[in-house]
Amino acid sequence: MLKTPDHQVAGHEAGVGKLGPLVDDSGRFYKPLQGDQRGSEEVAFYESFSSNTNIPEQIRKFFPVYYGTKVMKASTGSDHPHIVLQDLTSASPNPSVMDIKIGSRTWGPEASDAYIAKCLKKDRESTSTPLGFRISGLQVYTGEESGFYKPDRDYMRKTGLDDVKLILRNFVSSNPSSETGQGPGPDCSLVSYVYGGPNGILAQLVELKTWFEDQTMYHFHACSLLFMFDQRLTLEGARSNAVVKLIDFAHVTDGNGVIDHNFLGGLCSLIKFISNIVAEANDHTGTNGEVEV
Amino acid sequence: MLKTPDHQVAGHEAGVGKLGPLVDDSGRFYKPLQGDQRGSEEVAFYESFSSNTNIPEQIRKFFPVYYGTKVMKASTGSDHPHIVLQDLTSASPNPSVMDIKIGSRTWGPEASDAYIAKCLKKDRESTSTPLGFRISGLQVYTGEESGFYKPDRDYMRKTGLDDVKLILRNFVSSNPSSETGQGPGPDCSLVSYVYGGPNGILAQLVELKTWFEDQTMYHFHACSLLFMFDQRLTLEGARSNAVVKLIDFAHVTDGNGVIDHNFLGGLCSLIKFISNIVAEANDHTGTNGEVEV
Structure with a gap:
């Protein structure tokens, strides 16, 4: 069950015909890749960071867990590649x-x-x-x-x-x-x-x-x-x-x-x-x- | 006895018809006030800083000693206001x-x-x-x-x-x-x-x-x-x-x-x-x- 996040305070928001992030009920956050090179550069960063053995453990906790990318039905209704991340606010109702x-x-x-x-x-x-x-x-x-x-x-x-x-x-x-x-x-x-x-x-x-x-x-x-x-x-x-x-x-x-x-x-x-x-x-x-x- | 400093490595240099700093043999450094507001702003800083009691002693040593301003014959030959400072390199011959x-x-x-x-x-x-x-x-x-x-x-x-x-x-x-x-x-x-x-x-x-x-x-x-x-x-x-x-x-x-x-x-x-x-x-x-x- 995908839906728009309840607790977004900044950034692009999903809407009718508008690409924006989605969350599911298993605690994952789906961020649509931005169409220009920003999307691919964000993926490149997550790929580099998640496999970088020079990141101290006490620092890694400051970054969302990265689960890769996935092509899926976007907030606009059509297929679009997304970055799959930990949904940071899923543990708290408010x-x-x-x-x-x-x-x-x-x-x-x-x-x-x-x-x-x-x-x-x-x-x-x-x-x-x-x-x-x-x-x-x-x-x-x-x-x-x-x-x-x-x-x-x-x-x-x-x-x-x-x-x-x-x-x-x-x-x-x-x-x-x-x-x-x-x-x-x-x-x-x-x-x-x-x-x-x-x-x-x-x-x-x-x-x-x-x-x-x-x-x-x-x-x-x-x-x-x-x-x-x-x-x-x-x-x-x-x-x-x-x-x-x-x-x-x-x-x-x-x-x-x-x-x-x-x-x-x-x-x-x-x-x-x-x-x-x-x-x-x-x-x-x-x-x-x-x-x- | 005023002369141009021997050990200047950056900034405006005194020359024929050119304003630049001068030093004397008592260990003072004379910096001509820049004509626009930069000169007066530098004086304003030295006045504020030298009378500021919130500057810790161990920090004051990082700043040149300020002796006020003085109108004097500049490197160009005519009278010009100068900021009078400690000549930082006077203690060393090389x-x-x-x-x-x-x-x-x-x-x-x-x-x-x-x-x-x-x-x-x-x-x-x-x-x-x-x-x-x-x-x-x-x-x-x-x-x-x-x-x-x-x-x-x-x-x-x-x-x-x-x-x-x-x-x-x-x-x-x-x-x-x-x-x-x-x-x-x-x-x-x-x-x-x-x-x-x-x-x-x-x-x-x-x-x-x-x-x-x-x-x-x-x-x-x-x-x-x-x-x-x-x-x-x-x-x-x-x-x-x-x-x-x-x-x-x-x-x-x-x-x-x-x-x-x-x-x-x-x-x-x-x-x-x-x-x-x-x-x-x-x-x-x-x-x-x-x-x-």
Whole structure:
């Protein structure tokens, strides 16, 4: 049974006559190959990465499991090749999800002048150039009655520095809001469960950073980090269930022995934003950001 | 007694009718203010930085001492305002010097479209975009008879990845050469004195990196790192005399609470290149890169 994913927050969406990803009920995610060379380059990356013995085990967990490619009936009704991946959100009925595109530059050195001009415009108009990353989309589960907080794409396209600070707080709050500077702001009630702690998102990002300071195999242009957690499991469990994954590899190039300084710079910038939120929460509660049970 | 500096490896040079820096015999360096807003912005940075109490002492040592501004007879013969700084190379009769412009992007977010287009072209044609830094110039003292190895600006403008690897080795070698892939290559005889060791350039860059992961006050667009050491003192002394300084602050902007991910990314890339050279040398000698006396 194929259907469109319930919890997509960014990227192409399947619709009438529109190619988009599909999921099945066995936990697989089917991403249609993009028609130009982006599709084949994403397949090439997954093939290379999944057979690369130089990837440390603790790093491999940041990537979706790859099951190959498959020609199948697409969301448009006709046959189309798809990349078959692990469905990252299948384990949670109501996942909170955020998609953050990393890097102040979303184009690779080999891109055409026209493509660079297009990306540069988007990077400058968004927070990519000033902040080193941009938030592409998010949804935050706020309860059975209120459902999901999910700002629309129009709002996401116009986010600036203050919006980014607010959104990163919203993601771990029971009262997310798109209004900057109004009232007391988001409560950050889940910050120590989701961002903080030994298994939280901050610790995972720092682990990823250590790898990026050293690895010279791949340059991840226009990739996203996906943050996910389940609010119910978070409140029930003692350990954080927050997960960080890397997705979207249509513009990965060979590192040629050079570290991915563009991704690393953006990652360090994001780490600083999240560290600030964790540190503020600790200042208020007097805890060290770890989960108290 | 004012004269043109003996050991300039990059940037504007004083000449007949041409503005350029001057030095005196008391160890001061006079940099003419650039006529457009770059001059006043560089003064604004030095004024802000020198009175900023949030700069840790161990970081302040990476910056030239600032003595204010002075209107004085310029290299062109007429009166002109100058920034008065510490002359960084005055302590050594034959300094080896390298100027490395840091960052894959040399323009700030506020720059005009025309300025961005000009910088982007230079960044893409040089190693700035792919490597996160470019070597602007260097001189390596090789002995009383042979004098300095100093590749010309034409060669420096055309350097690619392999040239950068070679130049970084040349800088710590007694036999520097511009030929890639010929013979045994540079001997890296000074690597453990200059790059390695507890006071070497690598340790200093790592110290600087720690600050850049945290500081959100300044964004250093188009700044350079200057590496300097004295070969004679190096061979005589037990401790490294290698020095790292940041220079050229005409395009520094307010960090607005965001880390300088562009500088940090380039710095991490440079650190990786130099780590590789230190590690290779250790593999050959079995030492840990520290000075043996």
